[in-house]
Amino acid sequence: MSLSQQEFIDLFNDKLTTTLGIRVEEATNKEAYQTVSLLLKDIILRKWQLTQTNQLETDEKQMYYFSMEFLLGRLIESNLLNMGLLEVCENALKELGFEPAQVFTEEHDAGLGNGGLGRLAACFLDSLASLNLPGHGVGIRYKYGLFQQKMVDGYQVELPDYWLNDDYMWETKRSEKAVEVHFGGHVTLEKKDNQYTVHHQNYERVLAVPYDVPIVGYETDAVNTLRLWSAESMPNSFHFHSPKGHDYYHYLDYKRSVEQISEFLYPDDSYYEGKLLRLKQQYFLVSAGLQSILKRFKSKHQSFQLLPQKVSLQINDTHPSLIIPELMRILMDEEKFGWDDAWEITTSTVAYTNHTTLVEALEKWPTEMVKSLLPRIYMIIEEINERFCQSIYFDFPHLREKIADMAIISYEQIHMAHLAIVGSYSVNGVAKLHTDILKNREMKNFYTVFPERFNNKTNGITHRRWLLNVNRDLANKITGAIGENWIQEPRELIQLIKYADDASFQKQIAEVKHTNKEKLAAYIKEHYQITINPNSIFDVHIKRLHGYKRQLLNLFHILHLYQLCVDNPNYQMVPRTFIFGAKAAPGYHFAKQVIKLITATAEKVNNNPATKDKMKVVFLENYKVSLAEKIIPAADLSEQISTASKEASGTGNMKLMMNGALTIGTLDGANIEISDMVGPKNIFTFGLTSDQVFDYQKNGQYRARDIYNSDKRLREVMDKLLGTFFSPDDVEFKNIYYSLLYNNDEYFVLRDFDSYVEAQQHVEQTYRNQQSWLKKSITNMAHSGKFSSDRTISEYANQIWDIHPQ
Secondary structure, eight states: OOOOHHHHHHHHHHHIIIIIOOOGGGOOHHHHHHHHHHHHHHHHHHHHHHHHHHHHHHTOOEEEEEOSOOOOOOOHHHHHHHTTOHHHHHHHHHHTTOOHHHHHTTSOOOSSOOSHHHHHHHHHHHHHHHTTOOEEEEEEOOSSBSOEEEEETTEEEEEOOOTTSSOOTTOEEOGGGOEEEEESOEEEEEEETTEEEEEEESOEEEEEEEEEEEEEOTTSSOEEEEEEEEEEOOGGGOOOOBTTBOOHHHHHHHHHHHHGGGTBSSOOTTSHHHHHHHHHHHHHHHHHHHHHHHHHHHTTOSOGGGHHHHEEEEEESSTTTTHHHHHHHIIIIITOOOHHHHHHHHTTTEEEEOOOOOGGGSOEEEHHHHHHHOHHHHHHHHHHHHHHHHHHHHHOGGGGGGHHHHOSEETTEEEHHHHHHHTOSEEEESSHHHHHHIIIIITHHHHHHOGGGEEEOOOOBOHIIIIIITTHHHHHHHHHHHOSHHHHOGGGGGGGGGGTTOHHHHHHHHHHHHHHHHHHHHHHHHHHOOOOOTTSEEEEEESOOOGGGTHHHHHHHHHHHHHHHHHOTTOOOOOEEEEEEOOOOTTOHHHHHHHHHHHHHHHHHHTOTTTTTTEEEEEOSSOOHHHHHHHGGGOSEEEEOOOTTTOSOOSHHHHHHHTTOEEEEOSOTTHHHHHHHHOGGGSEEOSOOHHHHHHHHHHOOOOHHHHHHHOHHHHHHHHTTTSSSSOSOTTTTHHHHHHHHTTTOTTOHHHHHHHHHHHHHHHHHHHHSHHHHHHHHHHHHHHGGGGBHHHHHHHHIIIIIOOOOO
8 A cells, every 4th residue: 555654644643643542742652652553453444354254255265274373473563664754754753852762662472373383474474475376373362472571680580471461552353253272071972873072071161262363465455354353251051060069269370261262482391281282272273263164164165075175274283283182073063074084175175283202292292181071073084093003014114013102092192194185185394404314214114104294395484574664764775786686586586696806895895784783782782781792793592492402512611712712812703792582391400501601791791801802702681583583683693503404494493594694504404405506605603413413322332421421622612501600509500510420411411522623613713804704795695595485385285285375
């Protein structure tokens, strides 16, 4: 939509008066944000309605993306950008006396996700709408999200994230579209005329209320939907069981238990109640979402035989795997299909994306828990398992000895990844290496049975947010060099390759980077009272805190450099600023200890005269999308140092690459494809390969203590964890020390240390030659178009979902 600056100002003043009843001179930044959002939403709503009407009338196939996370960040700027109104709005706000950045930051990051899984889902929604594809998101409207991270004496403390404390301007409540979800009770089957009737009694009723968020495409009329479900109690249908009759306090307990379902993202499942709540969340999501989708389908079609032709259900990781037995339940119990027909429809409608090779991340549920909470669903899973195991026994006799390992139900556990594979028509990994590992190692037996289902779809990011919006100065320089076609066709960024050696363009890129570094330095000074040098290497490690992501390896290198500086006051190094951002799961005590070690290291490094002009370490609390948007444009070096074979893909590596950072990383996940694209001279790789990691795990010949004993540098670093180097309390970091030596260094931190130090020396040598560094930086930007989520979504649309532009 095209609006002049004056037209925008007139709309702003009118909306401010009619909704808030105040004049512009009285308005706060928050009121200005609300006003911009409301007038923008008015415009979006018209397009949204037209999109929905068009999709219903044309009856094109729809895709629904089920995910426990959608890490949207703030939508105000991306919506303005996609509507072509960002510059107009900013200029209008300035004329009205506001600072646009202060107005936009009044929007809280939506607390709907945690890490890469949720950010990927958000990028996919953006690309679906921008490509005019009929694809929608289905998630949970978490009241508090994950948690707000506060650092207290260097420790992570978790506080509720009150992101819904203010109205969420982009959502619309759809009370009339609420559905019921049932838990518990008991199920009986009645057979009559060769057909079973299912009786489900004494169940708990939960009301699922949808809140719809419009997803705006870039310079297109398409507006898709993210439907978020909120759990509410049903007072009129509550059954009181108190012997005294109506028990008010019993009702309050019930109400509280229901509301917990959509209260927090990922409740702590280290105890039974938390695990039960997480299972409740997952069934709540798939049951509510599926009922809504099937109701829409039935409004247009007489027969569910058409469902696979009109609907594709994509499950993002194993969390929504219960959609398979839930669809079977609805088809058989409500629509009266026989098993074979229901199974054919289900396995032609559901597709599964795997995001991990970590055993602990492949969800399993205790059979008794599922049987008690979801009795009918358990019966169906049991039947799926029985039929699958029989098919293996009769059709694949060479796999009979593997049945216990492949079964959906085994050893009193329900294996959700197995259920997802068996009940889907497509199983995709998210990077070439990851998919190869699934086919040849982790899911090898399933690949033998279902070779046609396995495929690869390397992850991507939306270049509109992660370059065009968050790094506008860089985007303008790119457009000035190669034109603006890259915005619609990100692969056009490859044209930058001819400017990699251009001294004038290199200077422009260097100036943009330096400005971004100065902005981040000012932010850190304001919020953390730490002065950092914008001329130093900004070495960035921003991602979820987990052992396999190896923030510990980065720390050991920092402590090694620290020791070099202390031992030799004349030690020469390029000044380096190490920037960390990460949250640790509340129950993941090792990860929380690593965070404390980062902050303790920062305290030592930042206050020692021997290092103050050479090194700084900064831990930025409460890492989230809006913070990443400040860090990524300023980064020089991108830390992607996971243990080879453990990171499925990664998307932070793509965002940082797109903004000109060089990658230091293992040959893991999408790092391999980045290396293949840019060439080995334009990335710093090190460490074990995935095959070497597998060999060590298989032959058991790795000895962490041997490396500790043989490497003086490592001993010097690790021994700091035992003594009083960090604090008088000499037990503070002993668990980290012992986990590496007595648990034999599960993620090969010690094994890769020497190679990592060598790669970091190469980083420093390269950075000293700024012409060489900038050439590599531009080369990375040029090849980053391949990692646009537009490419990823086009592959999903054509090869899995069979959906087409409207």
